[in-house]
Amino acid sequence: MLVVGAILLLFAFITTPFTITGADYLGQAILPYNLSFQNTTVGGLSGITYDPSKKVYYAVSDDRSEKSPARFYTLKIDLSESFKNGDVTPIGVTSLLNEQGKPFARGSIDAEAIAWTQRGSVFIASEGDASLEIPPAIQEFAVESGQELRILPIPNKFLPGQNRGTRNNLAFESMTVTPNQRYLFTATENALIQDGPAASSNISTPCRILQYNLLTNQPEKEFLYQTEPVKSFGDFTQRFTTGLSDLLAIDNQGHFLSLERSFTGLGFRIAIFEVSLADADDIANIDTLSLSNLSNIKAVHKKLVLELKTLEMRPDNIEGLTFGSVLPDGQQSLILIADNNFLRLQRTQILAFRLIRQRRIFSLLRQFIPFPLD
Numbered sequence: 001m002l003v004v005g006a007i008l009l010l011f012a013f014i015t016t017p018f019t020i021t022g023a024d025y026l027g028q029a030i031l032p033y034n035l036s037f038q039n040t041t042v043g044g045l046s047g048i049t050y051d052p053s054k055k056v057y058y059a060v061s062d063d064r065s066e067k068s069p070a071r072f073y074t075l076k077i078d079l080s081e082s083f084k085n086g087d088v089t090p091i092g093v094t095s096l097l098n099e100q101g102k103p104f105a106r107g108s109i110d111a112e113a114i115a116w117t118q119r120g121s122v123f124i125a126s127e128g129d130a131s132l133e134i135p136p137a138i139q140e141f142a143v144e145s146g147q148e149l150r151i152l153p154i155p156n157k158f159l160p161g162q163n164r165g166t167r168n169n170l171a172f173e174s175m176t177v178t179p180n181q182r183y184l185f186t187a188t189e190n191a192l193i194q195d196g197p198a199a200s201s202n203i204s205t206p207c208r209i210l211q212y213n214l215l216t217n218q219p220e221k222e223f224l225y226q227t228e229p230v231k232s233f234g235d236f237t238q239r240f241t242t243g244l245s246d247l248l249a250i251d252n253q254g255h256f257l258s259l260e261r262s263f264t265g266l267g268f269r270i271a272i273f274e275v276s277l278a279d280a281d282d283i284a285n286i287d288t289l290s291l292s293n294l295s296n297i298k299a300v301h302k303k304l305v306l307e308l309k310t311l312e313m314r315p316d317n318i319e320g321l322t323f324g325s326v327l328p329d330g331q332q333s334l335i336l337i338a339d340n341n342f343l344r345l346q347r348t349q350i351l352a353f354r355l356i357r358q359r360r361i362f363s364l365l366r367q368f369i370p371f372p373l374d
Helices: 002-015 360-366
Strands: 018-031 045-051 056-061 071-077 088-095 111-117 121-126 137-142 148-152 183-187 206-213 218-226 241-249 255-263 268-276 301-307 318-326 332-338 348-359
Touching: 018 088, 018 268, 018 301, 045 121, 045 332, 056 111, 056 121, 056 318, 111 318, 183 241, 206 241, 255 318, 268 318, 318 348
Parallel strands: 045 111, 045 318, 241 318
Antiparallel strands: 018 348, 045 056, 056 071, 071 088, 111 121, 121 137, 137 148, 183 206, 206 218, 241 255, 255 268, 268 301, 318 332, 332 348
8 A cells, every 4th residue: 555655646746737836036027118120119018828849938018009000020039047137038920810811990999908929829818909899809810820710709798888898908918828729818907897896995806717728619608717916106197006916827726826917006017917717606607796706706726926126126017927948057937927008108028037836746645744855
């Protein structure tokens, strides 16, 4: 029996994915304001993803085809030494083309998130424009040409309408594909109108994480994600906002990193959580999250990994995150990117971190064994 137990423990050690317990800050790089690249203005970078086959990053701009056609940039990011200005270089730009092979019309798309696939494509999430009843969208584009390849259907409860659907500018801000390429996840930045209030000072908001099966192209499940309540400090601009800005799949077992971004009146609060779907309820069949049923729904589990206010740097409007290249010491990197909103007072800021990881079995055993395991 001891031999069998040892074998099972070894198998669990080998197959159990990692949990992320923290991150070491490596540095930042800031792209110049109004940087011109191939007849476009680099800015509004709202999402980022890593292509390990080419060792490059793709960063999507949320320019609504106003300054230039809707697009994503190919970036080269050098993490070989200390990370600083000059270590991020745009090396390509790709215009997004609709199913007719033409650039998207002005105001018709609001690209906010991007996720690379092994098919040589990227999925891009658009928030749409609820004020104009333009629905949110999830579309796949070829990396090389920018041509639209497929559109995933959006459940009716998310479509903007009379007293329901996504709120304007608070729709699909996040996007990730699992490592096995079977599932895509996105989430609302704030609650659907019928689900509850948008976030406000000291008030959290119930977001929905939406799971797609990429083999069937259909939405399958939904999960409740509660943002953290954040206090506003002297928001004289009346622009306090907080919400779920991005998701990043850690493994194929329902673990993610989530990025919550808040503007408090005294700058930005950026927090990264590890999220688990393990015990969360599927709420796909619940059209409205009333106060009565919210109390009976198991939300996703969250564990704080990193809060940027603890670092000796000033984070800007961080909206995207991705795993990056493996660092020279063999550890996994994490890259964050800020949307400067094409404003001089904000920055296109890229942050780099070294992840601190531990096998989940160690985290489990720590609950029972009172001595170091690693």
